[in-house]
Amino acid sequence: MxxxxxxxxxxxxxxxxxxxxxxxxxxxxxxxxxxxxxxxxxxxxxxxxxxxxxxxxxxxxxxxxxxxxxxxxxxxxxxxxxxxxxxxxxxxxxxxxxxxxxxxxxxxxxxxxxxxxxxxxxxxxxxxxxxxxxxxxxxxxxxxxxxLSEEDKATFRKLSMELSSLTLKFSQNHLKETNGYELVLHTEDELAGLPESAIEAAAHTAHEKGKEGCWVITLQAPSYVPFMKYSDKRELRKTLYMAYNTQCCHDNEFNNLKIVEQLVNLRMELAQLLGFKNYAEYVLKKRMAEHSENVYKLLNDLLEAYTPTARQEVEEIRALARELEGEDFELMPWDFSYYAEKLKNRKFSLDEEALRPYFELSRVKAGVFGLATRLYGITFKENKEIPVYHPDVQAYEVFDRDGSFLAVLYTDFHPREGKRSGAWMTSYKEQWIDDNGCNSRPHVSVTMNFTKATKDKPALLTFSEVNTFLHEFGHALHGMFANTRFQSMSGTNVYWDFVELPSQIMENFAIEKEFLNTFACHYQTGEPIPQELIQRIVDASNFNVAYACLRQLSFGFLDMAWYTRQSKFEGDVKAYEKEAWQRTQLLPQPKDTCMSVQFGHIMSGGYSAGYYSYKWAEVLDADAFSVFKETGIFNQDTARSFRENILSKGGTEHPMTLYKRFRGQEPTIEALLKRNGIK
Ligand SMILES: [Zn+2]
CATH class of the missing domain: 1.20.1050.40 (Endopeptidase. Chain P; domain 1)
Structure with a gap:
């Protein structure tokens, strides 16, 4: 054959x-x-x-x-x-x-x-x-x-089957509600404030839906988000906001209120059948956080630390709204993004487009590879002998400090038909050591969807694309440095709330002048990126950071409220939700809205009792990066320790054990507070 x-x-x-x-x-x-x-x-x-x-x-x-x-x-x-x-x-x-x-x-x-x-x-x-x-x-x-006993096994199977059909129903209902809604605008006046790109997209959607000459706004993020941010029409923002936040609780066949109750109860039963007191404990047994108490400690500590700043941020936005609209203006949830955007422009006037000329892709690539060379001594050599799956893909041999072969790295930067959106790292072959001691090295790939080159311009990245590159490259380092005996515990095969540490820590470099100065030059003039521009990037990176944190915390509290239950839920989903996240809300909450019925992450997407991971990983990356900050961001001893204790170890030991070996202690939230300007 x-x-x-x-x-x-x-x-x-x-x-x-x-x-x-x-x-x-x-x-x-x-x-x-x-x-x-x-x-x-x-x-x-x-x-x-x-x-x-x-x-x-x-x-x-x-x-x-x-x-x-x-x-x-x-x-x-x-x-x-x-x-x-x-x-x-x-x-x-x-x-x-x-x-x-x-x-x-x-x-x-x-x-x-x-x-x-x-x-x-x-x-x-x-x-x-x-x-x-x-x-x-x-x-x-x-x-x-x-x-389990035979009888319990049968119950387990029944619960699992019910869960999988209900999660499917949950997401189908949500999708149908999202797709079933449209806000049709008939006059140019109704477009006031919207950027050209949003207007074009709305006209295009109208055309697709056979509503020639109109503009259609939908509940999909690329349509919804810019409208809430830029539309001058408050009544329309309110209409759209309410449509978005009441999805799946209307009196129709796509209502998810009952399904939320069933999903939560089924997961609790399943966990209890397996001997756990609730679903959160079942999930957390396989996480760095280990127990609900640790998750709650994180959520509560952050809530306490960020609330005063978040209140100030909201006050500042309210003040701007009142300055523009009059003293009796009451700031509502549908006003927040709109006035926040205005305030951001006033404070930073940071134009993403103005940064692009300093981030030409080949220079960024040299900068990112160069960072790895500086930290770890590894080098990258393109080798056209290595087969690739598309002409856009480049393959590199990566060599260790001593010249020995470390890994193959594929880079695949631009969008094309046949490639899904987003950015990710993956492996074509993982690493393991066989019984004869032969170390089989990994083949790792980073895949992005960056801005393409045009006829007269090379590929010029946005600042957030530079961040994405560093992030995925961090995952790639985790894969390439893997040095364990068993494939199933190699590289990125670690607990879910630990896997973003190697990637997110790399994003910290994006706002370090010392790093940007190594590669960020204007693609035409060669002039280095102005220090003043870097400073504005740094300042803007913390804009509304506390408010955003409270929003993430609200989802974390809601998630935990559902999955730490030890008795069946029966009752009012909306009221339960509002109670669960009450301490995180700084704006009036309209009575009819509901998040749980459309919260795919925790109801159908695998983040049940796991939403806290986003904040957990941020605490870790800030805490770990603080060691680099203390010793110098290019310090090779710190890098060696990070590689030896974390990047090379995969899932061979409990992540807290690995982390403490690098850090000398358990992580604290202090470094994150400092980075965010909270302390
Ligand atoms: Zn990631």
Missing amino acids: NNPFLQPYHTLHDTTPFQQIRIEDYEPAVREGMRLEDEEIQQITGNPEEPTFQNTILALEHAGKALDRVTTVLFNLLSAETCDALEEIAEKLTPALSEHANNISLNEQLFARVKAVYDKRESLQLTPEERRLLEKSYDGFVRNGAN
Whole structure:
């Protein structure tokens, strides 16, 4: 058979031979991969010897490599370079793949062997890394209900099925409500204040909806956000705000009030069935935060620290509104973005466009790579021998300080058809060390959607695109420095509330003059970015920071209020919500609005009892970066410690253990307060 997935690649560093892969290679390779993994699992369960770490846990860790090889490429390309044929294959294979995964996680003979090893773990003299792999493997089964009685297993399955159909219904309802709404504007007067780009988009939407000559505003973010920020028409802002914030609680088939109640109760039941007192404890067992108390401590500490500043920020905005509209003006939620934008312009007059000439992509790239060289001594060499999946993609060999090969890095910067929006880091191959001690190095990719070059201008990035680059590059460093024995705990395979530390810490460099001075020059004149401009970036970066923090905290409190419940919820969702986040609200709240019914993150998106992670990660990155600030932002000893204790360790130890080894103590909120100008 001539299927590249089913034979050795024979490429430099064993990189994926993209040119040789034909669309028809995926399905047979996936099916063969599943067959091989089934065989590997059967070898484990059919082994007549006593279960040991080697013949069970390690064998399970090594199983499925052939399947992994093809699915990694398939799912990466579905995001980065897709087409109808690839979508079709994925759609066809997804049910088979999830059935395959279920068959393994529900395999009772396999679990019996894993449990046998787990039960004698104290006597096995495992290394910390082996111990962690064993626990991870065991917990994976248990959290899927493997340890339950037959009767409870049936209940578990029933609850899981109800949950998955209700989460689907929840998001479908939300989508239908969002798509079902339009605000039709008939006169130019109603467009007052809107920027040209928003007006064009509204006209385009009207055209698509057959409302020629009108303008249509929708509840989708690219339409809603600019309207709330710029529209001079207060009544229209109010109409749109109320439409947005009452989605899914109207008296129609898309109402989510009852579904919220059901989702929350089902998750509680599921957690209690598995022996946890509530759903938050179930989730947090696999997080750095560990317990609800720690999450509440974070939320409360931040609330206390930021509230005075947030009140001042609101006062300043209210004062501006009264100056413009009259002394009796009452600032309402639909006024906030509008007057905040006006205040921001008055205070900073920072034009994103004016910065672009200093951020030409090739210079930014040299700056970011140069930062890694300065910190870690690693170097990047483009190698055109390495196959790529699109001509826009560049492939680099990355070498360590001593010249040894570290990783392959792909960069893919610009939007095109077939690439989804946003920015992300991913791996085409993860890192592991085999039983002979051979260290198999990773192949990492950063994918963005940056402004493209035009006929007469190179690609000039916005400041926020520079931040995005640093962020994804931080994830890439986490992947490239990976140095662990087991693939499943390598690189970015860490707890959810820890994974953004390596990425967010890099964003701190974007407002450091010392760093910007290394690369930010005008693409035409070569003149370095003016210091005064950098200062304005720094100042503007903290505009309304406390108000924004309280908003994030309100979502965190709401999330925790739903998922720390230990008894069934019955009652008024809206009232419960308002009670839960009451301390975070600085503006009057209209009675009819409701967030929970459209809060996809925590109801259907995997952030249940996890919304706090955003703030948690910010505290971590600020605290960790403060070490760089103290020792000098390019300090190589600090960088070495960050690499050794955090970036290279993946998930081989509890994140707090790793963090303390780098920091010498647990994180505090002090550095974040300082960065945000709160203290
Ligand atoms: Zn990230």
